Amino acid sequence: xxxxxxxxxxxxxxxxxxxxxxxxxxxxxxxxxxxxxxxxxxxxxxxxxxxxxxxxxxxxxxxxxxxxxxxxxxxxxxxxxxxxxxxxxxxxxxxxxxxxxxxxxxxxxxxxxxxxxxxxxxxxxxxxxxxxxxxxxxxxxxxxxxxxxxxxxxxxxxxxxxxxxxxxxxxxxxxxxxxxxxxxxxxxxxxxxxxxxxxxxxxxxxxxxxxxxxxxxxxxxxxxxxxxxxxxxxxxxxxxxxxxxxxxxxxxxxxxxxxx
Amino acid sequence: xxxxxxxxxxxxxxxxxxxxxxxxxxxxxxxxxxxxxxxxxxxxxxxxxxxxxxxxxxxxxxxxxxxxxxxxxxxxxxxxxxxxxxxxxxxxxxxxxxxxxxxxxxxxxxxxxxxxxxxxxxxxxxxxxxxxxxxxxxxxxxxxxxxxxxxxxxxxxxxxxxxxxxxxxxxxxxxxxxxxxxxxxxxxxxxxxxxxxxxxxxxxxxxxxxxxxxxxxxxxxxxxxxxxxxxxxxxxxxxxxxxxxxxxxxxxxxxxxxxxxxxxxxxxxxxxxxxxxxxxxxxxxxxxxxxxxxxxxxxxxxxxxxxxxxxxxxxxxxxxxxxxxxxxxxxxxxxxxxxxxxxxxxxxxxxxxxxxxxxxxxxxxxxxxxxxxxxxxxxxxxxxxxxxxxxxxxxxxxxxxxxxxxxxxxxxxxxxxxxxxxxxxxxxxxxxxxxxxxxxxxxxxxxxxxxxxxxxxxxxxxxxxxxxxxxxxxxxxxxxxxxxxxxxxxx
Numbered sequence: 001x002x003x004x005x006x007x008x009x010x011x012x013x014x015x016x017x018x019x020x021x022x023x024x025x026x027x028x029x030x031x032x033x034x035x036x037x038x039x040x041x042x043x044x045x046x047x048x049x050x051x052x053x054x055x056x057x058x059x060x061x062x063x064x065x066x067x068x069x070x071x072x073x074x075x076x077x078x079x080x081x082x083x084x085x086x087x088x089x090x091x092x093x094x095x096x097x098x099x100x101x102x103x104x105x106x107x108x109x110x111x112x113x114x115x116x117x118x119x120x121x122x123x124x125x126x127x128x129x130x131x132x133x134x135x136x137x138x139x140x141x142x143x144x145x146x147x148x149x150x151x152x153x154x155x156x157x158x159x160x161x162x163x164x165x166x167x168x169x170x171x172x173x174x175x176x177x178x179x180x181x182x183x184x185x186x187x188x189x190x191x192x193x194x195x196x197x198x199x200x201x202x203x204x205x206x207x208x209x210x211x212x213x214x215x216x217x218x219x220x221x222x223x224x225x226x227x228x229x230x231x232x233x234x235x236x237x238x239x240x241x242x243x244x245x246x247x248x249x250x251x252x253x254x255x256x257x258x259x260x
Numbered sequence: 261x262x263x264x265x266x267x268x269x270x271x272x273x274x275x276x277x278x279x280x281x282x283x284x285x286x287x288x289x290x291x292x293x294x295x296x297x298x299x300x301x302x303x304x305x306x307x308x309x310x311x312x313x314x315x316x317x318x319x320x321x322x323x324x325x326x327x328x329x330x331x332x333x334x335x336x337x338x339x340x341x342x343x344x345x346x347x348x349x350x351x352x353x354x355x356x357x358x359x360x361x362x363x364x365x366x367x368x369x370x371x372x373x374x375x376x377x378x379x380x381x382x383x384x385x386x387x388x389x390x391x392x393x394x395x396x397x398x399x400x401x402x403x404x405x406x407x408x409x410x411x412x413x414x415x416x417x418x419x420x421x422x423x424x425x426x427x428x429x430x431x432x433x434x435x436x437x438x439x440x441x442x443x444x445x446x447x448x449x450x451x452x453x454x455x456x457x458x459x460x461x462x463x464x465x466x467x468x469x470x471x472x473x474x475x476x477x478x479x480x481x482x483x484x485x486x487x488x489x490x491x492x493x494x495x496x497x498x499x500x501x502x503x504x505x506x507x508x509x510x511x512x513x514x515x516x517x518x519x520x521x522x523x524x525x526x527x528x529x530x531x532x533x534x535x536x537x538x539x540x541x542x543x544x545x546x547x548x549x550x551x552x553x554x555x556x557x558x559x560x561x562x563x564x565x566x567x568x569x570x571x572x573x574x575x576x577x578x579x580x581x582x583x584x585x586x587x588x589x590x591x592x593x594x595x596x597x598x599x600x601x602x603x604x605x606x607x608x609x610x611x612x613x614x615x616x617x618x619x620x621x622x623x624x625x626x627x628x629x630x631x632x633x634x635x636x637x638x639x640x641x642x643x644x645x646x647x648x649x650x651x652x653x654x655x656x657x658x659x660x661x662x663x664x665x666x667x668x669x670x671x672x673x674x675x676x677x678x679x680x681x682x683x684x685x686x687x688x689x690x691x692x693x694x695x696x697x698x699x700x701x702x703x704x705x706x707x708x709x710x711x712x713x714x715x716x717x718x719x720x721x722x723x724x725x726x727x728x729x730x731x732x733x734x735x736x737x738x739x740x741x742x743x744x745x746x747x748x749x750x751x
Contacts, residue, residue, distance in 0.1 A: 085382070085410055148485070152471075156481045158385060159353050161341070186385075226484050229433040230386060237387030237408035237431075244410050245382050 026051040026253060027177040029134055034143065036132050037228040047133045052126065053250040055168040055179050056105040056187060057117065059096050065117050067094060072113055081112035085243040103167040105185045105248040111240035114188045118251035125190040126252040128235065132228070135181040137174040145225060154227035157183040164246050182227070188249040192235040302420045305371035307332050313374075315364035318498045319510050321460040321521060322367040324453045330371030337364060337377070339407075339429075339442075341384045346468060346494055347501035347592060348670065349477040354499065355429070355440040357390070361499030362464035362525060363427070363444030368394075368419050370450055375416045376401065382410035387431055392417075393563070394425035394446045402430040422450040424547030424565040426523050435527050439469055439487050441499055443525030445565055457569060458516035464523040465531045465560070465582060465593060466499065467492035474591060490528040495587040497580065497595045504580065504595030505671040512572050514601025517541075519569045526562030532583040533560050533568070535597065537576065542569040557583050572599045574608045577710075579672075589669060596671075614714070639720055643727075643739065650728025653721050658729075661712075666733040672710060674703035677733030686726075686738055690748040693722050719745040 031048040066073050073093040077086055087108050090096045109117075111125075118124050126134075138144035138153075145151070157163065157171075164185045171183040181187070238247075310332040314322040340359045346352040357363025368374060378390055387408045391400035395417045404415035429442035445464060469487040470480035474494060486493065497504050504510060512518050524531045534557040543555045544567035552558075560566050572578075580595035581588035588594045603610075640646040658676075662668050666676035676682055681703040682689055691697075696714035700707055717725070719742045726740040 151484070152481075155484065159481055161343070161353070161383070161385075226433045226436055230436075233432045234387050234408070237406055239408075242408055242411065244408060246385050246409060 025054050027054055028255070029130075029176055029178075029252075032133075032142075034133055034136070036129060037225055037232060045129045047130055049255045050126075050130060051253045051255060052130075052134055052176070052178055053123075053252070054173075054177060056184060056248045056250045057114075058102065058168055059100055059104050059106050060102040062106040062109070062117065063095060063102075065120065069116070069120065072116060077113070081241055082110045083241050083243055086110055086113070088243070089245075101165070101167055103169075104165060105168055105180070107164050107185055107245055107248045108243040109188075109247070109249065110243050111188050111192065111238070113243075114249040115190070117249075121251065123251035123253045125188055125249060127191050128189045130252060131181075131187065131189050132231075134174070134176055134178055137176055137178075139172050140175055142175055145228075151225065151227055154182045158227060158230055164248075185246050185248040186231070186234050186244070188247065189235065192238055302371055303418065305330050305418075307371065307373045310334060312336075313366060313368070315358060315366060316462070317358065317360035317364055318362055319461040319463060319504065321365050321447075321462045324456070324460075325367065325369040325449045326453045328369065330369060330373070330451075333368055333372045333374045335366055335374055335376045336379070337390070338379045338381060339384060339388045340381050341386070343479070345500060346470070346480070346496075347475070350470070350472075350475065351479040352468065352470065353440070353479070353481075355386070355388070355437060355442050357427070357429075357442060357444050361441035361443075361466065362462070362523065363442070365444065365462045365521070366427075366446040368446065368448050369453065370419055370422050370448055372419045372448075373416060374419060375414060376405070377412055377414040378405045378407055379412035380407045380409045384409040388429050388437065388442065389413075389431050390427055391430040392425065392427040392446055394419055394421070394423070394427070394448050396420050399430065400427075406431065419448045422448045422549070424448075424521055424523070424544065424567050426525065426563050426565055428525065428563070435487055436482060436484070438525060438527040439467070439482060441466065441525075443523070445521055445523045447521060454519070454567075457519040459510075459512045459518045460521065461510045461518070462521050463497050463504070463510075463580070463595065464525055465495065465497055465529075465533070466525040467527065467529045468494040468496065470494070487527065492529060492587075492591060494592050495529060495582060496592040501592035501594075502670065506596075509577070509596035509598045511598045511600070514572060514575055514599060514604070517569060517571045518597070519567060521565065521567055522558075522560055523565040524560040524562050528562060529582075529584075529587075530562055531560040531593075532557050533566065534558075534581050534583040535568075535570070536579040536581060538570050538572070538578050538597075540568045540570050543567070572597075574604050575599045575601045594669075594672070639742075640724055646724045646727045646739070647731060649721070650724035650726070653717065653725040654728055657715060657717065658725065666729065668703075670706075671708070674701065674706070674708045676729050676735070678704065678735065680704055682729070683736040686730075686740065686744070687748055689726060690722065690740065690745055693717065693726065694745065694749055719749065 029050050029052050031046065031050070033044050033046045035043050036045055070076055074087045074090055075093050085108055089100055089108055091098070115125055136143050136145050138147065138150050141147070163183060166184055168184065169179050171180050173179045174181065307330045311334065313333050313335045315335070315337070316322050337357055338359070339355070339357060341353060341355045342359070343351055344354045354361050376390070380388055387406060389402045389406040391402040393400055395401045397417060401415055401417060405413045407413040425446050425448065427444050427446050429437040431437055443464065443466065445462065469483045469491070470476070470493045471483045472478070472480050494501065502508060522533055540555040540558065541553060543552045543558045544550070545552050545558070546561070547565035547567060558566050558568060576599055578597040578599060580597060582593035640649050661673040662676050668675035674681065681701060692712060693715050696712055698711040700709040715722070722745045723740045723742045730736055730738040730740065
């Protein structure tokens, strides 16, 4: 409890109650149970109600963030939390290069930076289960994974080059009212590497939990969901300090925390 | 292996001089060595110095290792996801090792310590890795090389077994990574290298699955369902339909020995590799030590390879095919080896004479000068009948080369559909059917240099089939009569 209060205070101090992340740009996601492609423990997972950003965080949003948070500026960022590519398409500490559109999703950010951004707004990164839960919807259905068109559409987006240069809100919004989960950039999740690395070394030896060759198919629930395989693969290849041209993020908020 | 034994002998000699307990120990060790010769000695094989590996894109192969000693070999490979052309007008986003399909050829020798760095270009969207079948270790390197876009990974392995091996990407979904072109070959030569030959080439077959049918234009995305069903739209050598034909054909001179490093990336289909008009003098079966001689067609499994060698004795164009033959003629598994040099009539004469074979007759009769080919019993009475009979003749006689829609086969057989060559001159067209044609011609701007044999058809049949062709696929709509054919015949 004590640490919680302390960290809350710390966050308040660092962020100075920034309010630029507008909560009206979030939509309510009603929780439920579903079976993801890969799970940690049991196959069925439960997702509670939460709110999710309609759009990925944009370049513009992030410029505002670093203005207020000097420690996340390119030149100040701690090397433990970022790698050399952090904000590498920015011309200086405060602005992105002129070729970068302000309404494009922010990329070249590490997990630590993304996490800090969300916490500043009293939000957090979504878990893999939450993200996948919202992302399995199409324009009309909450779980569109059985539709062949759903999969094909996503795969063709994944194959299209340079989608990170597009601007937000141009792909069709899904049934929850969320845009761009597919079609723009990959997105950081809170527990992005939990599927592959159990965290316990002995268990890792026993269970072939790698996403390579045959092992990839052993634990999967839906062998036709190639798009999801690709997402789990990209998550598995990441480290928290990595930044990538095609990797951005968006935030979520617990519904309960807000009512408290 | 030879060098090794020499080393062992040297060691022994030295030890005898130095004597003592050490001698007994070393002798004991070398006894042990002899018992389990290969593996222990290769693993212990010392490496001298460092060297950057020469990587080549297909169909080229790096220089032979020759007599060089085992070294630390630095291999730097870059992964690129980029758009390319699968066939004329059909684009595809390939995922590549080193910017080509198949990926760069890696040439090593037994005992090399390969330091492999895999770099994933920042523009790429996906993580990748590499599983080299030449690696002894979990995942063939896949685990240690799993790399996100904009990053690189380094791992190292020792080449223990000589042979020709496939490498491929093994990131989920594995099938899709392979289907998009992520495969190549790594050769591990024995000590002293493979025997010298005159020409070496790198050829690798792969099957592709596109949303649109074979030939459908535009950027074609990968079709997952077709891949699962193993229903390939394209089966090609070296990543695209025309990678080994026309100007891209591989070449040799008469009398040279050609060695082909042939791999099969799959993902699904096995290859019945065959060179039309050649017999493989030697085949390293499945890329291993077993050498089979005098082979017509060798089976190359998906994820496998073979080394084939043959001496070319006569000039001409030799067609490389997957002898699952519809793949060659309809899906693209066709390449060309052009051989230049002096003809040798003792080996191949070319056509000497043509005759008519009558099973009941007293022997082969020469073709009469006058037209005695039996006229069809029911002559066509109308244009419609001419079209109907003409189509039948076309399907029996012309279809195999000129194809169902008269589209021909690029670089081999000219199209009849919308054909400027055909429409320009009716008499010439009749002459081609009646007397055959060989040599270079230009059809719709493309050059063709092949042979059409003289067709044994009655004047009536020639008239019908040409009328059919002239009135199909956007041609000029001319009607050819029996009389017109006779006129050409009697010239």
